[in-house]
Structure formats: C-alpha cells, structure tokens
Amino acid sequence: MAEREKLIEIKDLQITFGSGKKKFVAVDHVNFDIYKGETFSLVGESGSGKTTIGRAILRINPTSAGEILLKGKKINGKIDKETDLEVIRKCQMIFQDPMASLNERATVDYIISEGLINHHLYKDEKDRSAKVQAALREVGLLPEFASRFPHEFSGGQRQRIGIARALVMEPEFIVADEPISALDVSIRAQVLNLLNELKRERNLTYLFIAHDLSVVRFISDRIAVISKGRIVELAESEELFRHPLHPYTKALLSAVPQPDPELEKKKKLLVYDPSCHDYSVDKPVWEEILPGHFVYGNQKELDQYRKEVEDK
Amino acid sequence: MAKEPILSAKDVEIQFSLRGKKLTAIRGCSLDLYEGETLAIVGESGSGKSVFTKTFVGMLDANGTITNGSIMFEGQDLAQYKTEADWLKIRGKKISMVMQDPMTSLNPLKKIGKQIEESIELHQGLKGEAAKKEAIEMLKKVGIPDPERRYNQYPHEFSGGMRQRVVIAIAVACHPQILICDEPTTALDVTIQAQILDLIRSLQSELGMTVIYITHDLGVVANVADRVAVMYAGQIVEYGLVNEIFYDAWHPYTWALLSALPQLGVKGEPLPSIEGTPPNLFNKIVGDAFAPRNKRALAIDFVKEPPFFNVTETHAAKTWYLDPRAPKIEQPGSIQRLRAKMENRG
Numbered sequence: 138m139a140e141r142e143k144l145i146e147i148k149d150l151q152i153t154f155g156s157g158k159k160k161f162v163a164v165d166h167v168n169f170d171i172y173k174g175e176t177f178s179l180v181g182e183s184g185s186g187k188t189t190i191g192r193a194i195l196r197i198n199p200t201s202a203g204e205i206l207l208k209g210k211k212i213n214g215k216i217d218k219e220t221d222l223e224v225i226r227k228c229q230m231i232f233q234d235p236m237a238s239l240n241e242r243a244t245v246d247y248i249i250s251e252g253l254i255n256h257h258l259y260k261d262e263k264d265r266s267a268k269v270q271a272a273l274r275e276v277g278l279l280p281e282f283a284s285r286f287p288h289e290f291s292g293g294q295r296q297r298i299g300i301a302r303a304l305v306m307e308p309e310f311i312v313a314d315e316p317i318s319a320l321d322v323s324i325r326a327q328v329l330n331l332l333n334e335l336k337r338e339r340n341l342t343y344l345f346i347a348h349d350l351s352v353v354r355f356i357s358d359r360i361a362v363i364s365k366g367r368i369v370e371l372a373e374s375e376e377l378f379r380h381p382l383h384p385y386t387k388a389l390l391s392a393v394p395q396p397d398p399e400l401e402k403k404k405k406l407l408v409y410d411p412s413c414h415d416y417s418v419d420k421p422v423w424e425e426i427l428p429g430h431f432v433y434g435n436q437k438e439l440d441q442y443r444k445e446v447e448d449k
Numbered sequence: 450m451a452k453e454p455i456l457s458a459k460d461v462e463i464q465f466s467l468r469g470k471k472l473t474a475i476r477g478c479s480l481d482l483y484e485g486e487t488l489a490i491v492g493e494s495g496s497g498k499s500v501f502t503k504t505f506v507g508m509l510d511a512n513g514t515i516t517n518g519s520i521m522f523e524g525q526d527l528a529q530y531k532t533e534a535d536w537l538k539i540r541g542k543k544i545s546m547v548m549q550d551p552m553t554s555l556n557p558l559k560k561i562g563k564q565i566e567e568s569i570e571l572h573q574g575l576k577g578e579a580a581k582k583e584a585i586e587m588l589k590k591v592g593i594p595d596p597e598r599r600y601n602q603y604p605h606e607f608s609g610g611m612r613q614r615v616v617i618a619i620a621v622a623c624h625p626q627i628l629i630c631d632e633p634t635t636a637l638d639v640t641i642q643a644q645i646l647d648l649i650r651s652l653q654s655e656l657g658m659t660v661i662y663i664t665h666d667l668g669v670v671a672n673v674a675d676r677v678a679v680m681y682a683g684q685i686v687e688y689g690l691v692n693e694i695f696y697d698a699w700h701p702y703t704w705a706l707l708s709a710l711p712q713l714g715v716k717g718e719p720l721p722s723i724e725g726t727p728p729n730l731f732n733k734i735v736g737d738a739f740a741p742r743n744k745r746a747l748a749i750d751f752v753k754e755p756p757f758f759n760v761t762e763t764h765a766a767k768t769w770y771l772d773p774r775a776p777k778i779e780q781p782g783s784i785q786r787l788r789a790k791m792e793n794r795g
Contacts, residue, residue: 182638182639182640182641183609183638291726292494321493321494321665322493322665322666322667322706322709322710323493323665323705323706323709323722323723324493324722325709325711326709326710326711326714326720326721326722326723327722327723327724329711329720330719330720330722333719334719348638348639349639350639351668351710351711351712352711354711354712354716355711355712355714355716355720356711388640389639389640391643392639392640392642392643393639393668393712394639394642394643394666394668394669394671394672395668395671395712396667396668396670396671396695396707396710396712396713396787397671397695397787397790397791398670398671398672398674398691398692398695399692399791399794400671401668401671401672402671402672404672406643406644406647408644409640
C-alpha cells in the first residue's frame with residue numbers, strides 16, 4: 138500500500154467555530170490519507186463533523202490547526218491565489234439535497250457551465266456548449282435538457298445535474314456529501330452505479346460522506362468512522378464489517394436495517410454510550426491493530442480489541 | 450387468517466383534478482387490516498402509498514375525491530364521510546397518523562406540552578391539570594428524559610429524533626386503534642431510526658395498536674412488518690407475509706425493489722436498478738403498469754392487465770408470470786441468494 142500515491146493527506150486537523158467563550162471544536166485530531174483512485178468513506182451520525190471535514194478540504198470551512206495536503210502541497214489556511222484556483226478546479230463537491238442545491242432561476246446550461254465561466258476554461262461559445270452537452274450525456278441525461286430549469290426534473294435527475302456540474306470541471310477529487318440519502322431506493326441504485334462508472338472511466342477519487350453503513354459498504358474501498366469530531370476507527374471496508382472493534386462502530390452496524398426479516402427480528406440493537414470510555418488516567422491513542430486497521434482507544438481497550446481479533 | 454379485519458378497503462379509486470384534467474392516483478386498491486398486526490406498504494415516490502392511507506383519516510387534499518370503492522371501519526364506510534365533524538370522531542381518536550418530517554409537523558410557536566395537550570383535550574375531554582399530567586405521562590412513555598422540563602420547551606429546542614418522539618406522543622395520546630406511520634424515519638439518522646422503530650414497536654404491544662408503515666425502504670420493512678403490500682402506479686401489485694415477500698417474491702416490481710438495495714449488491718458489479726419512470730397517471734394504463742420498465746416482460750403484459758394469482762393463502766401477486774400458461778421464469782439472483790441464506794440458517 139505504501140507505493141500508492143496519496144492524493145489527499147490530512148494531518149492533525151482541527152476545525153473550530155466561533156471564538157472566545159462560544160468556541161466550539163467541531164473536528165479534532167483527524168488524520169487520514171486518501172489514495173488516488175479509491176473511494177474513501179466517512180461515516181457518522183449528524184453532528185459528528187463529517188461534512189465539516191469535506192468542506193474543509195474544499196476550502197469552504199477554515200481550519201484552525203493541522204494541515205491538509207493535496208498531492209503534497211498545503212491547501213489549507215493562507216495559500217497563494219494560483220493554488221487556490223487549482224484546488225477549486227480539481228476538487229468538486231456533490232451535495233446532499235438535489236432539491237436545494239440547484240439555482241431555481243438558472244437554466245441547466247448555466248448551472249453546469251458556471252464553473253467554466255468563472256475559470257475561463259473554454260475557448261468560445263461553441264466549445265462551452267459542447268462541454269456542457271458532453272457532461273450531460275455522461276451522467277445519462279439528454280443534451281437538450283440544457284435549456285430547461287431545475288424544477289422540471291425529478292430528484293434523481295436533479296442529482297445527475299449536480300454530478301454533471303462537478304464533472305464539467307474535470308476534477309480529480311470529488312467530495313460526495315450524502316449524495317443519495319434524499320433519494321428513493323430505486324433511484325439510489327442508479328446514482329450509485331453512475332458514481333462507480335465515472336470513477337472507473339475518469340480515474341476519480343471520492344470522499345464519500347454518509348450516515349448509512351450499508352450504502353458505504355457497497356461503494357467504498359476504505360471506511361473511517363467518525364464520532365463527535367474524532368475518527369474512532371478506520372479500515373478497509375470488508376475488514377471493518379468483519380471485525381468492527383470500537384463500540385461506536387458496532388452500534389452503527391447494528392442499526393443498519395437488513396433486508397432479511399428473520400435476521401432483522403432477532404437483531405439486538407446496540408446503543409453507544411460514550412461514557413463507557415474511561416480516559417481520565419489512561420490516555421487514548423490512535424493505533425494500528427491489524428495492518429491498515431486503526432482504532433482509537435486507551436491501552437486497556439486496545440488490549441481488549443486485540444484479544445477480540447484473535448478470538449475470531 | 451380467519452380473523453375479521455378491523456379495517457377493510459375495497460376497490461378504492463381516487464381521482465385528483467389538476468388543471469381541468471383528471472388524474473387517477475389510486476386505481477382499485479383493496480386491503481384488509483387485521484387487529485394487532487403491522488402492515489407495511491412499500492413503493493417508490495408517486496406510487497400512491499401515502500394518498501391511499503390518507504383516505505383512512507380523511508386527509509386527502511381538497512382536489513382529490515374517492516370516486517369508487519368503500520373503506521369499512523367499525524361498520525361504517527369511511528369513503529362516504531364528507532364533513533369535518535364526521536372525521537373528528539375518527540381522526541386522532543381511533544386512527545391517527547405520524548408524518549414523515551418531524552421538522553415541519555410540529556407548530557414552532559407552541560410549547561411541546563401544549564401541543565400534546567391539544568389532542569388530549571379534544572378527544573378525551575380532560576382539562577387543565579389533568580390534561581397536563583397526561584401529557585407529561587405521554588412524554589415519559591415515548592422516552593423523553595426529564596419530561597416536566599421538556600413540557601415547557603419549544604420544538605426548536607429538540608433534536609430531530611426527539612421531535613419525532615413528540616410527534617409519536619401526540620399521535621398515540623388518545624390510544625388509537627390504528628396508527629399510520631408515513632415514512633417515520635426517512636429524515637433521521639440510522640442510529641436514531643433504529644431507536645424510533647423500537648419505540649413504535651414497544652408502544653404497539655403496550656397499547657395494543659395496529660400499525661401501518663408507509664416506506665420505500667425494504668430494510669425497515671424487514672425489521673417491523675408482519676405483512677407487506679407492494680404498491681406501484683396506484684395499485685397493490687403483491688402482498689403477503691413478510692417472509693413470503695422477502696424470500697419468495699413473484700412480482701417483477703418487488704424483485705426490482707429488493708435487488709436495488711445496496712445491502713444485497715455484489716461489490717464490483719453494478720446494482721440492478723429500475724430504468725425509466727413510473728407511468729403517467731393522467732393517461733389510461735393498458736396492461737401491466739410495470740411492463741415498460743420490466744426487461745423480462747411478456748407480450749401479454751402490454752395488452753391485458755393481470756389479475757391476482759395466489760401463491761399461498763396469504764400471498765398473492767398481480768403478474769402473468771404466475772399464470773400456468775406463462776413460460777417458466779426464474780426469480781432473480783439476489784432473491785435466490787437471500788432465500789438460500791435463510792435456508793442455510795435452518
């Protein structure tokens with residue numbers, strides 16, 4: 138794994154909102170790398186800080202400590218204008234709610250080409266419309282949809298427009314922030330397939346943000362579980378499902394509804410209680426328990442996790 | 450199932466008039482609801498699952514009318530109810546409803562406790578202190594800690610999951626016989642979803658309610674339901690016990706819904722998705738409504754509407770595949786795998 142090229146590196150990231158008395162630390166001590174060509178997922182419940190991290194990479198939320206590197210180059214905090222433009226162009230985002238993320242008063246044509254216009258990425262008018270049409274076709278929409286307005290489309294189609302808007306910039310890295318949680322089950326499959334296809338064809342790298350582990354298992358290579366602004370477990374996706382170690386991961390897994398009535402009716406719901414950790418004396422660390430499988434815990438917990446792995 | 454149904458809908462047809470045109474949203478739905486059971490109605494958005502159940506509580510939009518059929522409940526035909534006064538005897542008291550979005554179904558200007566009291570005062574005739582006591586009791590019942598303090602708070606002071614608990618408290622405050630939950634957990638996180646489902650289940654056994662779930666998520670259905678009805682384009686296309694639907698479904702639409710679940714997907718392969726869009730209900734539908742989206746549709750599907758064929762006594766599907774004259778059709782891989790997994794468990 139060491140030879141794989143790291144696209145994004147995040148080191149000791151901290152993000153705070155407000156200042157003085159009202160200061161709130163939303164994300165703290167977050168470390169992970171995203172390799173080129175993989176789908177990396179961040180999973181956690183609402184308020185855990187997963188979206189904040191995604192937005193910080195895209196320079197939407199300012200960071201208060203730590204570093205974010207894109208191909209070895211620092212992209213958080215104060216950077217020169219050129220790098221800033223490069224980040225905007227190379228990193229794109231797909232938003233959660235396709236009903237809210239498209240400008241209702243703009244045509245699809247304008248929505249998709251806005252980035253091109255801002256960055257002067259086209260030669261002439263003909264080139265621009267050709268690019269828009271290619272993007273539309275790529276996400277499975279018809280080129281003549283360009284002249285229409287967002288309200289004429291269904292939720293799934295709108296999400297495709299959101300994807301086309303990201304693709305037209307020819308990004309290398311896409312942050313997909315719960316791209317399917319607002320969609321119907323049947324449409325979810327279409328959008329997931331589309332994302333997978335695009336990844337293969339364009340060699341894209343995704344940061345996939347979700348609260349539902351079942352979706353994440355299907356799409357991702359590696360998964361990080363985040364709770365209250367801290368990553369508590371990180372592993373390859375099959376490994377995480379085979380050996381969930383941290384109690385929060387176990388609670389999340391137990392909450393995933395399985396389409397299997399007999400299993401589901403016997404299921405016992407695990408509830409995560411953060412007070413089960415006693416970190417007053419024994420300080421927790423971020424440790425690699427198995428190759429590629431990291432857990433956050435203190436020495437006593439880590440010993441217990443190791444035992445759990447051996448027992449299996 | 451020799452039991453008498455407590456609610457029985459027969460051949461219900463519902464039309465909406467939109468800009469001078471008639472849209473038939475429900476095209477002849479029949480459904481029996483038995484006491485104490487949990488029935489799940491599944492389908493994608495626009496299949497009519499919400500519209501159908503809204504008629505049980507008289508909450509159809511003003512431009513919609515029941516044009517045919519009957520809904521029998523306690524010897525009365527709800528389809529004939531016209532006035533608000535009639536409905537107030539049923540809605541909230543005997544049949545009540547939990548809406549999808551807890552952010553919009555509470556009044557932001559009123560204290561939580563008052564909103565619960567409203568329903569108690571209206572239907573149980575309790576007043577003042579007695580109603581307040583009952584409201585606090587309800588808050589406790591739905592698992593809200595420190596109910597006395599919470600009673601005086603406003604909805605914005607509650608999280609999404611807590612708000613949904615309040616909505617449930619309002620719905621069950623009058624001990625209804627039937628509770629209709631319209632996508633009660635879609636707006637919530639998975640962990641909270643599991644807790645809310647647990648809550649509804651424990652309230653159900655405590656108060657002896659019959660529950661109808663409306664959802665598009667089959668994962669949730671597996672968790673809660675005793676029986677399942679699958680709806681497509683304003684019709685019920687398959688119904689049966691939950692095991693029969695999951696391990697031995699027969700309608701191609703049920704297959705498609707099941708196979709599209711990422712939980713059943715094989716990594717590296719594309720998920721089978723449902724191509725195309727549901728039919729336009731302004732037009733008259735000829736044949737099987739799902740046929741244009743079904744890759745394995747038979748020729749007759751485009752010509753003649755299939756009747757219900759019984760698979761077992763409790764399980765029936767509206768598809769020509771089950772006709773003895775039809776060519777032999779295999780169920781898709783994901784369903785066979787699901788059944789094999791179940792059988793391996795023994």
